Amino acid sequence: MSLLTFFEWCEGSAVGHAIRSSQWLFPVIESFHLLALALIGGAVLVVDLRLLGYGLRRQPVRQLSRDAEPWLIGGLVVMVASGMLLFSSEAVKCYYNAAFRAKMTLLLPAIVFTFTVRRKVAAADETRVRPFWSKVVAAVSVTLWSGVGAAGRWIGFSG
Amino acid sequence: MSLLGFCQWLEKTPWSIALHESLWVYPIVESVHVLTLCLFLGTAVMLDLRLLGATMRRVPVSEVVRRILPWTAAGFALMVISGALLFYAVPVRTYLNIFFRLKIVMLVAAGLNVWVFHSTVYRRVAEWDLDPVPPRGARVVAGLSLALWAAIVVAGRMIAYNWFDPPGVH
Numbered sequence: 664m665s666l667l668t669f670f671e672w673c674e675g676s677a678v679g680h681a682i683r684s685s686q687w688l689f690p691v692i693e694s695f696h697l698l699a700l701a702l703i704g705g706a707v708l709v710v711d712l713r714l715l716g717y718g719l720r721r722q723p724v725r726q727l728s729r730d731a732e733p734w735l736i737g738g739l740v741v742m743v744a745s746g747m748l749l750f751s752s753e754a755v756k757c758y759y760n761a762a763f764r765a766k767m768t769l770l771l772p773a774i775v776f777t778f779t780v781r782r783k784v785a786a787a788d789e790t791r792v793r794p795f796w797s798k799v800v801a802a803v804s805v806t807l808w809s810g811v812g813a814a815g816r817w818i819g820f821s822g
Numbered sequence: 823m824s825l826l827g828f829c830q831w832l833e834k835t836p837w838s839i840a841l842h843e844s845l846w847v848y849p850i851v852e853s854v855h856v857l858t859l860c861l862f863l864g865t866a867v868m869l870d871l872r873l874l875g876a877t878m879r880r881v882p883v884s885e886v887v888r889r890i891l892p893w894t895a896a897g898f899a900l901m902v903i904s905g906a907l908l909f910y911a912v913p914v915r916t917y918l919n920i921f922f923r924l925k926i927v928m929l930v931a932a933g934l935n936v937w938v939f940h941s942t943v944y945r946r947v948a949e950w951d952l953d954p955v956p957p958r959g960a961r962v963v964a965g966l967s968l969a970l971w972a973a974i975v976v977a978g979r980m981i982a983y984n985w986f987d988p989p990g991v992h
Contacts, residue, residue, distance in 0.1 A: 690983065694975060697979060698976075701860060701971075704859060704863070705867045707864075708860065719886065722881055727878065730878045731868075734868075808860075809857065812857045
């Protein structure tokens with residue numbers, strides 16, 4: 664099965680159809696998508712600001728990262744669930760949408776980076792991680808997630 | 823001049839028309855408004871969650887307020903500037919939109935909530951700064967804040983829809 668066939672199947676599903684034919688379902692689901700965006704933003708920024716040397720500088724990175732992680736994961740779960748619902752209502756449009764493709768292309772490295780490199784650096788003994796590398800990790804994280812957000816917003820503007 | 827009259831005047835100013843018709847600037851301003859949710863609401867939510875005792879329980883509340891709230895304030899400034907520009911681009915339709923009006927009312931309520939927090943329970947923060955779960959007053963303020971901001975985001979998203987607009991304004 665090609666990717667396009669799969670996207671067509673998503674769009675033709677009962678869920679996709681229900682969201683498309685309702686006047687208010689799409690914006691309501693999108694509101695949850697936006698609330699999850701704020702939550703993910705907060706959970707990511709608290710740790711990234713700290714890694715950059717701002718924010719809660721007196722707190723150990725390891726502790727902050729551990730405190731923020733459940734909220735980050737919770738935000739991601741709501742984000743992905745609401746995102747899949749939105750997607751199912753206009754999957755074929757997304758297939759031809761450059762912003763959607765850019766978003767998916769950035770989303771994978773953003774998630775992988777967050778739960779591998781960034782997680783490891785945040786959990787490491789701070790005396791053994793050079794501040795320079797902490798900052799690089801935070802900058803990469805902020806850049807990747809901002810890219811995902813910006814591309815996501817742009818799905819609605821293009822095509 | 824009535825508020826509606828003011829909006830009608832605003833709508834005819836050249837910069838408003840230019841912004842409304844711009845191919846790139848309007849979507850960029852709107853993107854800034856949406857993405858600043860991460861900075862503004864994200865950091866505000868983390869503070870609220872601390873006040874609820876739901877995260878960063880070992881971090882003194884005063885430290886979160888001192889070190890995180892400036893970022894929230896910077897995000898809020900960006901929100902107000904980009905939001906004012908979005909209003910400026912489409913004044914009359916926005917002014918008449920029920921979701922916009924709801925949003926403004928709730929913004930005022932959220933502002934009052936912040937004022938109540940700082941002028942009451944936060945004044946005695948030294949007494950509960952290190953409590954993993956802050957006193958009831960702080961938790962009520964944090965819960966209200968989360969509920970209000972969630973409703974503000976939903977109302978903001980709904981401004982795009984004119985389901986309840988009076989006839990003849992488009």
